[in-house]
Amino acid sequence: MRLAVLGLALVLAACFPWEGVPSADLEPYAAPSREVVVSMEDFAFRPDTLRISPGTVVVFANQGQHPHTATKSGGLFDSGILAPGERFRYTFALSREYSVYCKLHPYMVLRTVVGP
Template identity: 55%
Template sequence: MRFGALLLLLAACAPMPLSAPKAPEAAEVRVSLVDFEFQPKALKVAPGTTLVFVNQGQAPHTVTDSRGRFDSGVLAPGAEFRRTFTEPGNYAIYCALHPYMVFSLEVGP
């Protein structure tokens, strides 16, 4: 009887087959353009993250990469610009209409 109970206990502790882990959905992060500044002013995100830049101020703005990789064009108040960042690295982003508005992005693990 003891041997049977021991087998039952060992069977209960045996690892169960698991299904493959589900890939996480791509993250989406909002960045606000308010009163002539990006909020937040800096972020670190994983590759594949989509940033949604939303102009929540009263003035038009742009979301422009300092290395010329992308530019949102002029965003009227209430407009948004979406960009998925797949390439790891550092991005210096600014508003072409108000160059003192800067945003620092690090894409990496």
């Protein structure tokens, strides 16, 4: 009888695997959000310095009343002109420091540090 119960338990365990609940010292069960919003308004990036992990998507959101760009010198990326309310997404994949500026307002600078 015990052998039959044990066999049934093994069959049920195989059919319905239990993943458990992660403990606080393990990686989170759900992947953390890897998207960060940078606001472009009042002729400034907010925040003006950003520290992120590789693979993070940065959403440049023009929340002001004037057009702006999010441009990396050297041609790595350029959002083109973003009208108020428009957004541009870029995934920062490599660990290094980036300087992003607005072509229309070159004094608008965002320092982005990508690293583990």
